[in-house]
Amino acid sequence: MEALYLGCLVGGVLFALVTVVLGDLLSTALDGILDFLSLDILKPTVVASAITVFGGAGILLTRYTELNLVPNLIISIVVAIFIAVLVYFFYVKPMENSENSTGYSIHDLVGKIGEITIPLPAIGYGEVMVKIGATNVLHIASSFEQHEIPVGTRVVIVEEADGVLRVTEFDNTRGDEV
Structure with missing residues (x-):
């Protein structure tokens, strides 16, 4: 045995x-x-x-x-x-x-707060940086309301269209930190 x-x-x-x-x-x-x-x-x-x-x-x-x-x-x-x-x-x-994935869908970014890294012209493209987990990702962006948005402006991602994030300025009038 x-x-x-x-x-x-x-x-x-x-x-x-x-x-x-x-x-x-x-x-x-x-x-x-x-x-x-x-x-x-x-x-x-x-x-x-x-x-x-x-x-x-x-x-x-x-x-x-x-x-x-x-x-x-x-x-x-x-x-x-x-x-x-x-x-x-x-x-x-x-x-x-506990498995984590660094993968995400560009559609998951809608509603997230980002920061403009390349200025957005009224009509045209720039770049927005969004924090995903522990890292920052950069994506092509355009102004949702067709207004110029300077570098460093905090924005909200409104929608995604053809791989471009459409953003608008983040209005934090209540003083909440996001």
């Missing part, structure tokens, strides 16, 4: 290494063929941790306790399931929720 535990311990560690190293390559090569098999709780990290802990717990219980085969096996399975659940809820699930 110790050979099974040792095999699970080594196999779990190797599985973890292979999925880390080859996971993206295999996923790309299969092009999502096996996606229907994926259950949220059966992530490779969770499965590898369960197999590894099962093997490790089995080896420790065999060597350092006087338990028989069945209690040893049951305790190893329970410990493996417990650790796998902990790994899922305290590592995998929070990591899925």
Whole structure:
């Protein structure tokens, strides 16, 4: 039985290494063929941790306790399931929720406050800088009301048309900080 535990311990560690190293390559090569098999709780990290802990717990219980085969096996399975659940809820699930994307749609900018970096003529184009997350992005802009807007003026993005942000001056008469 110790050979099974040792095999699970080594196999779990190797599985973890292979999925880390080859996971993206295999996923790309299969092009999502096996996606229907994926259950949220059966992530490779969770499965590898369960197999590894099962093997490790089995080896420790065999060597350092006087338990028989069945209690040893049951305790190893329970410990493996417990650790796998902990790994899922305290590592995998929070990591899925913490993923950030720097991508955005130009349509998401409507309603945002920006600052003119290249002056806008009454008819024509300039440039506006808008803060997205932790970075600033620059976009071509034109005056919504066809008024000149100088550099440094805070503006509100009214609409997007053909990749051009149409802006108007930001009127902050209430004194609110945005």
